[in-house]
Amino acid sequence: MQSIPGYTYGSPALNPSPLSLEDLEKLKASLLFTDDDHTALRQAGEVLADQVEEILDVWYGFVASHPHLVFYFGGPDGNPSAEYLAAVRKRFGQWILDTCQRPYDAQWLAYQHEIGLRHHRSKKNQTDGFGTAPQVPMRYIVAFIYPITATIRPFLAKKGHSQEQIERMHQAWFKTVVLQALLWCYPYVKDGDF
Numbered sequence: 768m769q770s771i772p773g774y775t776y777g778s779p780a781l782n783p784s785p786l787s788l789e790d791l792e793k794l795k796a797s798l799l800f801t802d803d804d805h806t807a808l809r810q811a812g813e814v815l816a817d818q819v820e821e822i823l824d825v826w827y828g829f830v831a832s833h834p835h836l837v838f839y840f841g842g843p844d845g846n847p848s849a850e851y852l853a854a855v856r857k858r859f860g861q862w863i864l865d866t867c868q869r870p871y872d873a874q875w876l877a878y879q880h881e882i883g884l885r886h887h888r889s890k891k892n893q894t895d896g897f898g899t900a901p902q903v904p905m906r907y908i909v910a911f912i913y914p915i916t917a918t919i920r921p922f923l924a925k926k927g928h929s930q931e932q933i934e935r936m937h938q939a940w941f942k943t944v945v946l947q948a949l950l951w952c953y954p955y956v957k958d959g960d961f
């Protein structure tokens with residue numbers, strides 16, 4: 768795999784997640800996330816792998832068309848920073864693959880925690896050295912669950928799978944986006960309340 772600047776998945780330097788694997792299992796059960804969803808996500812990974820750039824074009828287009836969202840990619844002059852957007856884009860593409868292909872284990876949990884910190888003021892703007900907005904508000908992370916889920920469906924449907932298979936992949940995608948978005952909320956929540 769080509770190395771992606773700032774992508775530290777699996778690095779021993781990462782802090783472990785504050786959640787245990789048992790906590791993760793309970794969350795998955797609460798989301799009705801089963802082994803069938805892992806299987807469906809692996810299939811989704813095969814479907815999406817060569818469409819990553821087109822997916823990112825859709826998501827970046829969505830963010831760019833809303834000034835209140837692209838604000839969080841702003842540089843020192845307050846305008847959207849092309850360098851910052853481009854740097855994050857590479858890791859965002861890798862995230863699509865990781866979401867479908869990686870085992871959801873302690874390493875995965877640790878990188879979820881890291882992604883949460885990178886949206887929060889504890890670590891935003893540090894990885895690439897760009898960016899001025901101190902943090903992405905938690906409310907937008909939760910709101911994004913819908914567009915990130917709704918917009919993936921046409922891409923899942925592009926490789927000739929049956930409606931039933933597409934639906935299964937889409938439901939699994941929806942569950943994992945909820946799971947990850949909620950894990951990223953951790954740093955925003957008062958100690959003991961998560």
Ligand code: HEM
Binds near residue numbers: 892
């Ligand atoms: C970073 C996904 C919500 C703005 C990232 C990364 C991913 C990602 C995969 C790169 C993580 C890494 O460094 O490896 C998502 C998903 C979201 C979401 C799936 C919701 C379901 C948002 C929202 C905004 C936003 C609502 C605000 C417009 C950013 C910014 C960064 C980033 C500015 C770079 C942070 C830094 O300085 O390191 N996001 N994101 N994200 N995202 Fe999000």
